[in-house]
Amino acid sequence: MSEEESKGGFFGEFGGRFVPDELEPLLQELADAYAKFGKDPDFQKELLTIQQTFIGRPTPLLYAENATRELGGAKIYIKLEGLANTGAHKINNAVGQALLAKRMGKHTVIAETGAGQHGLASACAAARLGMKCRVYMGQDDVRRQRPNVFWMQQFGAEVIPVTRGSKTLTDAVDEAIEQWVKNPDGVHYLLGSALGPAPYPDIVRDFQSVIGREVKQQIKEREGRLPSVMVACVGGGSNSMGFFTDFLNDKDVKMVAVEAGGRGPEIGDHAARMNGSGSLGVFHGYKSIFLQEEGQMSPTHSISAGLDYAGIGPQLAQLEKMGRISFTLATDAEVIEAFRFFARNEGIIPALESTHALAEVIKLAPKMSSDEILVVNMSGRGDKDIFITAPAVDQTGTWEAFLRDEVRRFDEKKKQ
Numbered sequence: 404m405s406e407e408e409s410k411g412g413f414f415g416e417f418g419g420r421f422v423p424d425e426l427e428p429l430l431q432e433l434a435d436a437y438a439k440f441g442k443d444p445d446f447q448k449e450l451l452t453i454q455q456t457f458i459g460r461p462t463p464l465l466y467a468e469n470a471t472r473e474l475g476g477a478k479i480y481i482k483l484e485g486l487a488n489t490g491a492h493k494i495n496n497a498v499g500q501a502l503l504a505k506r507m508g509k510h511t512v513i514a515e516t517g518a519g520q521h522g523l524a525s526a527c528a529a530a531r532l533g534m535k536c537r538v539y540m541g542q543d544d545v546r547r548q549r550p551n552v553f554w555m556q557q558f559g560a561e562v563i564p565v566t567r568g569s570k571t572l573t574d575a576v577d578e579a580i581e582q583w584v585k586n587p588d589g590v591h592y593l594l595g596s597a598l599g600p601a602p603y604p605d606i607v608r609d610f611q612s613v614i615g616r617e618v619k620q621q622i623k624e625r626e627g628r629l630p631s632v633m634v635a636c637v638g639g640g641s642n643s644m645g646f647f648t649d650f651l652n653d654k655d656v657k658m659v660a661v662e663a664g665g666r667g668p669e670i671g672d673h674a675a676r677m678n679g680s681g682s683l684g685v686f687h688g689y690k691s692i693f694l695q696e697e698g699q700m701s702p703t704h705s706i707s708a709g710l711d712y713a714g715i716g717p718q719l720a721q722l723e724k725m726g727r728i729s730f731t732l733a734t735d736a737e738v739i740e741a742f743r744f745f746a747r748n749e750g751i752i753p754a755l756e757s758t759h760a761l762a763e764v765i766k767l768a769p770k771m772s773s774d775e776i777l778v779v780n781m782s783g784r785g786d787k788d789i790f791i792t793a794p795a796v797d798q799t800g801t802w803e804a805f806l807r808d809e810v811r812r813f814d815e816k817k818k819q
């Protein structure tokens with residue numbers, strides 16, 4: 404059983420639609436619209452044109468020959484999703500859902516965002532398709548992903564800082580759902596990961612599956628065979644499900660999903676739900692594995708805002724239960740090391756989220772034989788992380804001096 408699609412919104416025992424009555428008709432309207440337009444040839448044609456002319460698809464599959472040589476094991480390929488417009492896979496789903504919303508006659512999209520990549524992608528898609536966009540973002544994430552906030556605003560989106568709870572992605576989701584229920588007319592909630600109440604996990608996975616379809620074609624052209632192992636990072640599950648789906652029936656292809664190991668194993672220090680810390684629960688409208696305490700979602704930590712979330716997509720939870728996908732984690736420190744390694748050896752700037760997957764490649768590739776192929780998804784580019792990465796890697800103080808100097812010049816300019 405491949406579990407490629409939900410059955411009535413469920414993947415085994417996970418998924419479903421556990422929502423207040425007011426939300427039910429909005430989700431049903433979306434499910435009906437997706438059933439009507441999703442596979443419609445006209446819709447697919449319009450989507451393909453935007454993918455090719457605006458997103459920049461297909462994204463390249465890089466043979467990482469330097470990393471392969473340095474690590475001395477499997478042949479490593481990197482899918483460069485970070486080269487898509489706005490710098491991450493999030494645009495695949497944002498454009499798909501925004502197009503769908505237009506067909507439904509909606510004029511506004513609202514979105515939650517953590518790293519800002521989904522907010523940025525939604526703002527970009529809305530600008531391109533002539534729609535309004537409001538983005539809910541935890542205040543802590545607004546601070547740590549300021550460059551993305553700036554760009555969202557340039558696309559004309561309103562970015563609303565969420566000050567409740569832990570001021571991160573969990574709270575942004577709560578706020579976005581509440582606002583949608585309060586004011587649903589003409590508004591589509593553009594959810595950014597393969598989770599939430601049905602039909603979102605199916606919709607998001609389908610729009611992201613273009614990643615794996617391209618990888619399959621590209622690796623067959625280059626190598627004439629499939630990879631032995633595929634590795635992706637997991638926040639909610641959109642890049643991993645998009646990357647894995649086309650290979651689920653290829654039983655010889657192993658799939659490894661990498662969660663945020665953060666600072667360590669204590670609750671509040673990581674976002675690894677599948678290493679035994681998480682348990683079955685219902686939050687944000689779906690049943691899955693969550694980090695939780697006394698009926699509340701636990702606080703989480705990750706160096707990457709995009710993996711800093713207490714729940715996991717229901718399909719991933721089911722695929723793990725079936726033994727189809729295995730889970731592991733990378734700590735913040737391993738991520739910084741992996742970032743340095745791949746930047747130096749391959750000339751790529753991976754997002755800190757994606758670097759979790761690359762950290763696993765460093766551990767895994769040397770244990771594999773040289774006639775095996777390992778493909779990793781670089782879900783995003785890391786320019787957005789410069790305010791986190793630079794202080795972490797710079798031991799000379801140059802970065803701090805630069806920032807102080809910028810602030811001083813800014814102050815002087817204001818005085819003039």
Ligand SMILES: Cc1ncc(COP(=O)(O)O)c(C=O)c1O
Pocket residue numbers: 491492493517518519520521595596597636637638639640641642643708709710754756757782783784
């Ligand atoms: C670049 C990047 N990769 C991965 C993720 C994690 O999300 P998902 O698991 O839905 O792919 C994010 C989330 O913001 C992201 O920005």
